Amino acid sequence: MPKAMMIWPGNPGLSIFVWAILAIVVMYAARIPAHQAIRGFTRVVAHTLRLAGHSLMDAQKRLALRNREVLLASGQELTERQIEQEFSRISTTIAKDLGTYPALHRKLSEQVASIDEDYRAATDSPPDPPAWTSAIGMTQQLVDKSGGDKTVGRVIEALHKGFMRAHAQAMGEYRKSSRTRHRLLSHMMPFWRRTASTLASVDKTVNGIVERSNHIDKLMEQYHEISKRSDRAERMLSTSAMTQFLISGLVLTIAVLGGFINFQLIALPMSEMVGASARLGSLKVSQVAALVIIMVEITMGLFLMESLRITRLFPVIGSMQDRNRRIMMWASLVILLVLASIESSLAYMRDLLAANNAALTQSLAGIAVQQPEFHWIPAVGQMTLGFILPFALTFVAVPMESFIHSLRVVGGNALEAALRLAVFACHLAGSLIHHLGSGLINTYDLAVFLPLKVEHLVLGVTASKTRRGKVPAA
Amino acid sequence: MAVEHTRGMTMNIRQHITALVAAAMLLGCTSSAPGRGVYMLLDTSGTYTEHLNKAQSVVNYLLGNLTSGDSFAVARIDSGSFSEKDILMRATFDARPSVANDQKRSFKKTIDTFAGSARGASHTDITGGLLQAVEWLNEVGPGQKTVLIFSDMDEDLQKGQIRDFPLDLRGFHVVALNVTKLNKDNVDPRIYLDRLEHWKKRVEEGGGTWQVINDLERLDAIIQDT
Numbered sequence A: 001m002p003k004a005m006m007i008w009p010g011n012p013g014l015s016i017f018v019w020a021i022l023a024i025v026v027m028y029a030a031r032i033p034a035h036q037a038i039r040g041f042t043r044v045v046a047h048t049l050r051l052a053g054h055s056l057m058d059a060q061k062r063l064a065l066r067n068r069e070v071l072l073a074s075g076q077e078l079t080e081r082q083i084e085q086e087f088s089r090i091s092t093t094i095a096k097d098l099g100t101y102p103a104l105h106r107k108l109s110e111q112v113a114s115i116d117e118d119y120r121a122a123t124d125s126p127p128d129p130p131a132w133t134s135a136i137g138m139t140q141q142l143v144d145k146s147g148g149d150k151t152v153g154r155v156i157e158a159l160h161k162g163f164m165r166a167h168a169q170a171m172g173e174y175r176k177s178s179r180t181r182h183r184l185l186s187h188m189m190p191f192w193r194r195t196a197s198t199l200a201s202v203d204k205t206v207n208g209i210v211e212r213s214n215h216i217d218k219l220m221e222q223y224h225e226i227s228k229r230s231d232r233a234e235r236m237l238s239t240s241a242m243t244q245f246l247i248s249g250l251v252l253t254i255a256v257l258g259g260f261i262n263f264q265l266i267a268l269p270m271s272e273m274v275g276a277s278a279r280l281g282s283l284k285v286s287q288v289a290a291l292v293i294i295m296v297e298i299t300m301g302l303f304l305m306e307s308l309r310i311t312r313l314f315p316v317i318g319s320m321q322d323r324n325r326r327i328m329m330w331a332s333l334v335i336l337l338v339l340a341s342i343e344s345s346l347a348y349m350r351d352l353l354a355a356n357n358a359a360l361t362q363s364l365a366g367i368a369v370q371q372p373e374f375h376w377i378p379a380v381g382q383m384t385l386g387f388i389l390p391f392a393l394t395f396v397a398v399p400m401e402s403f404i405h406s407l408r409v410v411g412g413n414a415l416e417a418a419l420r421l422a423v424f425a426c427h428l429a430g431s432l433i434h435h436l437g438s439g440l441i442n443t444y445d446l447a448v449f450l451p452l453k454v455e456h457l458v459l460g461v462t463a464s465k466t467r468r469g470k471v472p473a474a
Numbered sequence B: 001m002a003v004e005h006t007r008g009m010t011m012n013i014r015q016h017i018t019a020l021v022a023a024a025m026l027l028g029c030t031s032s033a034p035g036r037g038v039y040m041l042l043d044t045s046g047t048y049t050e051h052l053n054k055a056q057s058v059v060n061y062l063l064g065n066l067t068s069g070d071s072f073a074v075a076r077i078d079s080g081s082f083s084e085k086d087i088l089m090r091a092t093f094d095a096r097p098s099v100a101n102d103q104k105r106s107f108k109k110t111i112d113t114f115a116g117s118a119r120g121a122s123h124t125d126i127t128g129g130l131l132q133a134v135e136w137l138n139e140v141g142p143g144q145k146t147v148l149i150f151s152d153m154d155e156d157l158q159k160g161q162i163r164d165f166p167l168d169l170r171g172f173h174v175v176a177l178n179v180t181k182l183n184k185d186n187v188d189p190r191i192y193l194d195r196l197e198h199w200k201k202r203v204e205e206g207g208g209t210w211q212v213i214n215d216l217e218r219l220d221a222i223i224q225d226t
Helices: A012-029 A031-098 A101-122 A129-145 A150-227 A231-274 A285-307 A322-364 A376-394 A397-447 A449-473 B002-029 B046-065 B097-117 B126-140 B183-187 B189-205 B216-221
Strands: A278-280 B030-032 B036-043 B071-077 B087-092 B144-150 B172-177 B209-213
Touching (some): A012 A397, A031 A231, A031 A397, A129 A150, A150 A231, A231 A285, A231 A376, A231 A397, A278 A285, A322 A376, A322 B097, B036 B126, B046 B097, B046 B144, B046 B216, B071 B097, B071 B126, B189 B209
Parallel strands (some): B144 B172
Antiparallel strands (some): A278 B030
16 A cells, blocks of 8 residues: 555554545445446447447348359359350250261161162062972973883983973072172171161260250259249359369469479579579569569460460450450460470579589589489479479469359358357447446445445435324324 | 540550559669678688698588678788788679589689698788778678688787777678687686687777687588578
8 A cells, every 4th residue: 555545654454444434435425426427338338339230230231142142143154154165065066966967868868778779679589499399300200100111211301301401590590699689788788887877976966965955954944043043042052162162272272382393493593594692572583583484374374274265264355256366375375385395494404503503512522523323314304394384384274263253252251250250249248348337336336335224224214204204194 | 536646645655654663663672682791811820721621621611601692702811911912712603503603613623722732821910811801891792791710819910010900890790710729828728718808809899790619510600691
């Protein structure tokens, strides 16, 4: 206790007691205004927090609405795109395979006509061999029955020979006719095969179109669901966006690691080109140059993917005329190829520089400089890596597009969750402050309980006196 | 039509000016790193030449650690060291690492040749060498200035040489390397301690910082990365 507050310097206990009594008296005197002040303050704070909570809740609701709109719009756009692609594929298939259908039909008709003609030719009836055979048998029996009659025997013999000749001639013709029929039938085989193959190809194409049609039906159903703005569509799209976000995030992380390796590959040799001592802020200019090359490669990759209409990050490129788009595609590809070649040579230079550094270190350490065996293997590896990585980075455009699109949805949802949490925190804090006010009032009354008790007693006595005074009068 | 043409030209000029300003800002941000400057003094007096192989190791270590943009010089301490003639080799390493490596090879060769043919000097003018180091490093202007003195720190001046004046060593870090104990130090170690204290006081009064490294395994403390 400070000395200035000591009423009795030698007796701090008594001083404290007196101060406490004084404080209680003052607090008792100021009890009602103090209660009002506490109640007023807590009410203002709680009310402000409640207002803030309501405001945040409104914002959260608006955001939820916006998220829903964004989700459905992006889902609708994606489905439209898929349907468009499917129709485009069907159109390509029809143009490619069924576009030549009249020619195919003519070809099939010709093949069928040819088969028909061959078939007719193959059905011409040959001479009937069994009748001849029985006639020859009969003449042989007559020869046997004639016994020793030479004249009759000679006549029948001549007749038999005549029959035999005629039979041989008929059999020859029969065989010839059969050969012709067989030839015609074997001639039909390739036509049959060709017809079967043509029909199989038509069947495959038609089946493909049917499959695509089924897919389009499903997409249309999905599109219809999204158009109806149904909860089912929202749930489906939300899950899909989250999945896309996670997968594309993972792929982008891998791509970033790939970019880092690429950076390590070219940063050292870049110092040979732009110098190792110049700096741009805290980074070496050689590092900045390496980063710029990688960024340019990624940009070219983006343009390439855009001009191929694989991604749609830049609507301007997508809506270009086909000729301009093709020019852009080739330009991007050529620049990418040049950059990949530069990277490959930089990777080779890196190997040379590393070898030079190693040789210098060995020389400074007093060790005989040694050329490692198979040192060309890492050199070739680095060169290959330097050439491939730019093209691999090209495909970053695909996950990047998914990431950006899904980020809108996931980010919006995260913000919505944060707002919901803030609303809860505001309401909780408002409620706590409100109860804290009541608690403070009770605590205040606890500190002045003695005068309050006295007040109650006095008021009680006065009231009973008043009642007693009033009773006779009544 | 003419108005549109003029407006188009104005736009073009504005775009060009913006591009130029952006380029100038970018170039303005680009700066050459000040690098590190190391000046090493080798004592060649008396029997100290026997320690030159250790000095070679220090030089090799420094060559291995200094990079493009850093400056390095090696000079001997003899009877009159305040002279450019005593500088054995000096170089600011090229920005291109391959050229810097060639410079380092050449540097090493020169020091090896000197170590093989060095002869003992009759006197030891450490202050003169230090003044020469300060002059060269101030001229080169590196970001970090270090003077290494490979010596027993026992100055032995020629008659008539004046060296007892204050040195301006602001921004310099002076390191005494391999300060060997002389016979007289063994008789009375206070001589050795007083000698080191004298140099410490002199350097610190000049505004520099002082360090003694006798264990050559701790050379990493000499230079720090910029």
